[in-house]
Amino acid sequence: MGENENLMEMGQVPQQQEKYDLMLFFKLFRKIITVCNEKKIDDSKIESLKLYFVSSTSSNSRQFIETLNFLKTKEAKLAKSNLKNKIRAELLKVSFELCRQNGGDVYDLCFFAAAICNKEVLKEKISSCSRELLNTPRYSDSILTYTLKHANIFEENFFDCVDLLLEAGIDINKPDFNGATAVEHVAFLYKRNNCQEEIKRKLEQLIDKLKQKGILWELLKEETRQLMEMPTESEQHEYSDDDTINQLFCWIGKEKIEEFLKFKNICQFVDCDNGESTLLQFACKKSGKMHAVVKFLLEQGANPNKVTEIYTMKPLEIAVRKKKHERSFKEILKNKKLEITEEMFSHFAKWYPAHVKRKHFEMFLESDKLEAKFICQKTGNTPLHYAVRFTHKKAIQKLLKQPENVLDVINEAGKDVLDTIRVDDLKAHFDASLALDNYNDFGSEKYKMQLRFKSLVSSSSDEIKIISKIAKNKNLRELLTHPLLHTFLVLKWSKVAFYHRLLLILQFFLFITLSPSFYALCEIPSGIFWTCVCLVVVNFVIKIPFIVAPYFRGKRQRPTLYEIIEILLMLTLIGAFFQIACRAFAFVEMSVLFLLTVGYHPKIAKWSAMLKKVFQTFTYLMLFFSLILAAFAVSFLLLFNEEGFFENFWTSLFVTYIMTTGELNMNENFVFSTAGHYLIFFFFAIFVALVMVNFWIGVAVSDISSIEKHAEINAFKNVITFLEFVEKQFRSRGLTRFLRLPNPLLFFFDDKNKYNVNFYVNAKEQFKNPENSKKQSGDCEGLPENVGSECLDKIKRFFSEQTERSNDKFINRLEQQEKMLLEIQSSINSLKEHIFQKENKKNRKEC
Numbered sequence: 001m002g003e004n005e006n007l008m009e010m011g012q013v014p015q016q017q018e019k020y021d022l023m024l025f026f027k028l029f030r031k032i033i034t035v036c037n038e039k040k041i042d043d044s045k046i047e048s049l050k051l052y053f054v055s056s057t058s059s060n061s062r063q064f065i066e067t068l069n070f071l072k073t074k075e076a077k078l079a080k081s082n083l084k085n086k087i088r089a090e091l092l093k094v095s096f097e098l099c100r101q102n103g104g105d106v107y108d109l110c111f112f113a114a115a116i117c118n119k120e121v122l123k124e125k126i127s128s129c130s131r132e133l134l135n136t137p138r139y140s141d142s143i144l145t146y147t148l149k150h151a152n153i154f155e156e157n158f159f160d161c162v163d164l165l166l167e168a169g170i171d172i173n174k175p176d177f178n179g180a181t182a183v184e185h186v187a188f189l190y191k192r193n194n195c196q197e198e199i200k201r202k203l204e205q206l207i208d209k210l211k212q213k214g215i216l217w218e219l220l221k222e223e224t225r226q227l228m229e230m231p232t233e234s235e236q237h238e239y240s241d242d243d244t245i246n247q248l249f250c251w252i253g254k255e256k257i258e259e260f261l262k263f264k265n266i267c268q269f270v271d272c273d274n275g276e277s278t279l280l281q282f283a284c285k286k287s288g289k290m291h292a293v294v295k296f297l298l299e300q301g302a303n304p305n306k307v308t309e310i311y312t313m314k315p316l317e318i319a320v321r322k323k324k325h326e327r328s329f330k331e332i333l334k335n336k337k338l339e340i341t342e343e344m345f346s347h348f349a350k351w352y353p354a355h356v357k358r359k360h361f362e363m364f365l366e367s368d369k370l371e372a373k374f375i376c377q378k379t380g381n382t383p384l385h386y387a388v389r390f391t392h393k394k395a396i397q398k399l400l401k402q403p404e405n406v407l408d409v410i411n412e413a414g415k416d417v418l419d420t421i422r423v424d425d426l427k428a429h430f431d432a433s434l435a436l437d438n439y440n441d442f443g444s445e446k447y448k449m450q451l452r453f454k455s456l457v458s459s460s461s462d463e464i465k466i467i468s469k470i471a472k473n474k475n476l477r478e479l480l481t482h483p484l485l486h487t488f489l490v491l492k493w494s495k496v497a498f499y500h501r502l503l504l505i506l507q508f509f510l511f512i513t514l515s516p517s518f519y520a521l522c523e524i525p526s527g528i529f530w531t532c533v534c535l536v537v538v539n540f541v542i543k544i545p546f547i548v549a550p551y552f553r554g555k556r557q558r559p560t561l562y563e564i565i566e567i568l569l570m571l572t573l574i575g576a577f578f579q580i581a582c583r584a585f586a587f588v589e590m591s592v593l594f595l596l597t598v599g600y601h602p603k604i605a606k607w608s609a610m611l612k613k614v615f616q617t618f619t620y621l622m623l624f625f626s627l628i629l630a631a632f633a634v635s636f637l638l639l640f641n642e643e644g645f646f647e648n649f650w651t652s653l654f655v656t657y658i659m660t661t662g663e664l665n666m667n668e669n670f671v672f673s674t675a676g677h678y679l680i681f682f683f684f685a686i687f688v689a690l691v692m693v694n695f696w697i698g699v700a701v702s703d704i705s706s707i708e709k710h711a712e713i714n715a716f717k718n719v720i721t722f723l724e725f726v727e728k729q730f731r732s733r734g735l736t737r738f739l740r741l742p743n744p745l746l747f748f749f750d751d752k753n754k755y756n757v758n759f760y761v762n763a764k765e766q767f768k769n770p771e772n773s774k775k776q777s778g779d780c781e782g783l784p785e786n787v788g789s790e791c792l793d794k795i796k797r798f799f800s801e802q803t804e805r806s807n808d809k810f811i812n813r814l815e816q817q818e819k820m821l822l823e824i825q826s827s828i829n830s831l832k833e834h835i836f837q838k839e840n841k842k843n844r845k846e847c
Helices: 003-010 022-037 043-054 059-070 080-101 106-115 119-128 143-150 158-167 182-193 197-213 222-228 241-253 257-261 279-285 288-299 315-321 326-333 342-351 358-365 383-389 393-400 423-432 465-472 477-481 483-519 526-552 561-575 580-598 605-624 626-639 649-659 675-709 711-730 733-739 789-846
Strands: 448-452 756-760
Touching: 080 106, 106 119, 106 143, 106 158, 119 158, 143 158, 143 182, 158 197, 182 197, 182 222, 197 222, 241 257, 241 279, 257 288, 279 288, 279 315, 279 326, 288 326, 315 326, 315 342, 326 358, 358 383, 358 393, 383 393, 393 423, 423 477, 448 483, 465 477, 465 483, 465 711, 477 483, 477 711, 483 526, 483 580, 483 711, 483 789, 526 561, 561 580, 561 605, 580 605, 605 626, 605 675, 605 711, 626 649, 626 675, 649 675
Parallel strands: none
Antiparallel strands: 448 756
16 A cells, blocks of 8 residues: 555544535644654654643544654654655645535535546636636735645646636736745745656746736835846736735735835725735734834724634634734734623633733723623623732722623622622722712812712612622621722611611511510410411411522522521411410520611611621530530549439530539538539539630630620611611512512612712702702602711711821822932932033143
């Protein structure tokens, strides 16, 4: 079996058919040919190519793996030219078969048929292709230049295939990626094969045909012009638009920058293309020297968003993937006509860091054209996710100022921006959301601040969702004391306070009705008895859906203390009809539940937080030390088993727990007969009654002091819990209208500035314009007349801090300017002294 047959066997077409990807072939073809052109072909380079092909999604790429194996055989030790020709011929044949059997279009078949000199297929298919299609490049090669570069000139049908292409109307002046036209490729073949008379004669005939077609001589090298015998000016044809386009692409391909920049009619052709790429795309494909061309095209009005059907990658994407194209990338990025799409953002995110450097990605994130609402298809990240990841402060602030709020957008990893953002970055944005008045004095009644609450309202219109996440985040919860968040919570509470009062009234009515009835349950009339039954059932039916529904939606992880006590109370009220113990527990649970409900009020939330924290701490400590108490209970059971208090383990354990409170009456409760009795009781009194109990008290005191230190934060966390509950249950406008209840949403009205609220610091009614009673833009209805004194003090403190900061910046700037002036004066003095000394020396010499 011959060498070519061996190669064909390696490149057998797979049985599974799928659409042929022409652009993928060109990419693989170029990679293999590049390896063939290298001085040394080692195994590592071949294996790296194999890994690249295997990672491709298309099975067509795997057809070239066997061809790569050929590079490792003994036949690969042939001369470089012979090896390259063998590999190239095999690749072209494999590609032609893949194209024919796997859905390649007519033009693709013609492309490869001409390259392998298959005259029959080319003649059959070329008539179906329009002249425009035949002149459309593939990876910057026209069908004619590709045939002249890669086809075997010694094939029997080589010249016949070229003649078929010329007769079909191929543009002979269309340059390839390096700016070489078909004429230059023919000249190269003529110089290389002019010693063979038959080939030389056919090439001379081909040159004559090219001359008849009309050669654009200005595109050729001087050496090629002499070889082709350039005619006089009278014999040259007139320029057409296609010739001008070819010339422009040729200048870029040959990197003739000066000629390109001198072209006067560029405005007419600034957005032209060669069928595959626009001028701007083509310039971005070339080396970094094309920066001047890219800048020139953009200044002349080139569209940085224009692409072709074949090459859909935008100039900005091409420039960022090319090495040494940083200046071109910057020029395109700052162009006013540039449009950044969500698809482009996904490309940049996918290419980082393999093809896009971090500094380029940060410049991209900083662009005004990038919208914060874009989501990467692969990771689910928004631009703000990446800006926070890079700690790029300027990009963070720009993205946060955009109308779309993406703070709560969750990516594929289940993380949102609030999980990773730094507290100082978020605080800087909240500071900027308090817009100061630049036209009135702070003490004036007309002084107006604009509170911009957009960043606090979720994109899903959940008004409390973002603040709730901030409250649950240990790194961000300190921001709850910020004037913007404080004011928002005060305004939100003004909309929800009705529901708090309503809940208190209903609970008070329920508990007052049930308490005397359950106290004398056996003696009350049957009518009151069944009234109690109805109240308990209604209470159960109404509250269970509110508690259980979030768990079915997967939005809650663990029940709160309020929910636990609510469930216990419902169960206890049902059991109260059967057990007197349940009736006793019901009174305790009702009182605790009512106090917790009262504790959601902002004024009392701090005390409620203290109560819950101390109760939680004591519960954990009791569980932790329960093993020691159980051990002492067993010890007392063994030593004092004759006493009534320690007749079994459970009674002994109960008495031991009671004894921790200090109930240690030795005369009444214990009879000591041995030293062991005294010793175990002594250990219990010291270790439990003194050490452990005082330790519990100390922990409780430290918890209380910690809560006092962060009293405002803990109070707001408690208030947010209630706001979140009310908003979830009553946010529907239809429901509130039907029940004639106030809407708990703060910004449910339709207005262009619905998230911006004007706040008049010194006015009697702080949310209404003091100049007139008409509603102004940003003056919202349904808000309280004033905010609390604590909130107002924070806003005034914020103003003074901002004023001091701006004054400090101004002073620092003056100091820097003064320092610069002193340095200039010093340099001038030193220069004067130097000149004076120089003149003195000159005068002395003259004397």
